[in-house]
Amino acid sequence: MLLKYFYDEKLAQASYMVGCQATGEALVVDPSRDIEAYLKTAKQEGLTITKVAETHIHADFVSGAKELAIETGATAMLSGEGGNEWSYQFLDEINHQLVHDGDMFKVGNVTLEVMHTPGHTPESISFVLYDRGQEYPMGIFTGDFVFVGDVGRPDLLEKAAGQENTSEVGARDMYASLQRFKALPDYMQLWPGHGAGSACGKSLGAIPTSTVGYEKLTNWALLAEDEETFIKDLTSEQPEPPKYFAVMKKVNKEGPALLRQLDEPEEMKPSVSILQPKLEDHLQMIDTRPASEFAKEHVPGTINIPHNKGFANWAGWIVNYDKPVHLIANESAMSDLKQALRSVGADQIDGFMAPEQIESLKEQGMKMESYTIKTPEEVAPLIENGDVNLVDVRNEGEWNDGHIPQATHIHLGYLEDRIEEVPTDKPVVLQCQSGGRSAMATSILQANGIKEVINMAGGFGAWSKKDLPQTK
Incomplete structure (x- = not known):
């Protein structure tokens, strides 16, 4: 058996190829939209991609399942769980098979068993892998169900897709799914869909893979014994979901355009x-x-x-x-x-x-714009004397951990939507944690007509190192 790991660092997204070298068949799990890496690897290994599997309708990237199924003729193994509201709408365009909890399918001599694991989304499934008809499973592809050190957030349907009152339902589903996960053998390998940096959880580990046993011992969600406490912990302090997540859910449900189109x-x-x-x-x-x-x-x-x-x-x-x-x-x-x-x-x-x-x-005569960059030491007296307005564009968790007392908090991703909340009676200082996000924020303000802007170099990190005033 061949197992290949693909990772998109930009989106902290993992996908996998499973190949049976005896029969020359291959499966790709949770492919990204750009399928060239899978086609190239299959060719190098002498394999034909005959199946594509997806763990759920993704919210954080455009899926390559449709693209790969059409370009290779492979059969897409897609979740039939979760009800009609979250069913795929492009099935008539591809070879496909809807799979449910307990279903099994083969890729050459490799067998995969479907495990319905709702919580992150209602239709979420995982794939348990058996090699060469072995009685004992080798590992599990968990998608956005269980990560290294974390589990999938249950609030995206509510926060990103506008499905009201679904966060707690998802959290309860997640708790039940984790009880099934705990029953799996400790020796099984864990192959998750994301790593550190993904907004699909709040504390994902940077290690690409793990084992079921190690997660049982160390993953906070698997150590939780009380359901109500688990729900409270899972639904609190999740990072703000990027606005494009709502677009992705719709695109992946309806089926994205092919890249060649x-x-x-x-x-x-x-x-x-x-x-x-x-x-x-x-x-x-x-x-x-x-x-x-x-x-x-x-x-x-x-x-x-x-x-x-x-x-x-x-x-x-x-x-x-x-x-x-x-x-x-x-x-x-x-x-x-x-x-x-x-x-x-x-x-x-x-x-x-x-x-x-x-x-x-x-x-040709076009007048260019620029903006000023100042250090914390330079802007501190301006802030203290009320000579400038300060806008902190970090996320909510960073803000809660500590911020400059005079700051107005507007997350960078919502800045243009909330531009009317930016006070403009004085020059505006933009600040994040290190200066990168506030630079983008500075450009957004200028593009929207707020021209007197200053970016704080080094952000709140540099401010804190200088022991300047802060509060929580």
Whole structure:
């Protein structure tokens, strides 16, 4: 048997390939939208992908199950649990088999048993793997059910998909599912769908895999013995779900477009006379340069989401999905940027402009914008004397752990939606934990007409190191 692990660091998302080398068949579990890695691996290993399995309708990335099933002709093994409300709506486009608790299917000499594990979502299933007809299972693909050190959050249907009063129901389902998990043999390997950094839980471990036995000994959720206490602990202090999660649930339920059906973005070399009116009419243009370069000068009306590991996540938070996206980026970066945007369902990428074009726009008379960066020591007296307004754009957990007394708290991902809450009678200082998120926030304020902005270098971390005033 062959077992391959694939990991998207941008989204902290894991997928797997199971191959039977005796028969040349392979299965992919929870594929990401870009399927090239699976096709390449299958070819290298002399395998044919005959099945695709999905643990649930994902909320945090665009699934590749439909794409892989269509491009390879594989049969998609999809959950038939959870009721009609959360059933797949693209089944007539693919070869598929709906599976239920206790069902078993084979990939060559490898057998997988379906285990219905609701809690994170009603339709959630896990796959228990047996090699070569063995009586003893080797491991379990848990998707967003059990992670290393954590379990899937039950509140996404309520917070991201708008399904009211589902958090507690999901938490009770999760508790019941965990009792079944506890009955599994300790020696079984655990293959989860996410690692540290995912918003599908609150304390995921950075180790890619574990064992059932180790999780029984160390995972807080599996150590819980009282159901009511467990529900309270599971539903509290969960991170804010990115806004794009609601889009992903819908996209993955209805079935995403195939990548080959999407238009390719064209390179833009616009004149000021063409670009200026479009920007004034709220053209959505994302500048992917580092924050330090954007701070020095940038095209008015553009928003800065630097091209780094966090790009996909923050694009999902900030991009308006109802409008086409235009990028300021080098052509060499476009392949990665397209993949990142499409992985979170931002498919309308109309065009891109090389950073060098900024100089051309300046030569044509376009006036660029910039913003000031100040250290905590420089802004502390301004804050203390009331000469500036301070906005903290960190998440709720960070805010609760400690914040600057004069700050207004608005999470970065909700800043544009809550722009009216930003006080504008004085210059605005933006602050996060280290300075990265507040740089993006600074660009959002400027793009929305709030021009007198200052980014606090080093954020609350640097503020705390200087022993400046804070409260809880």
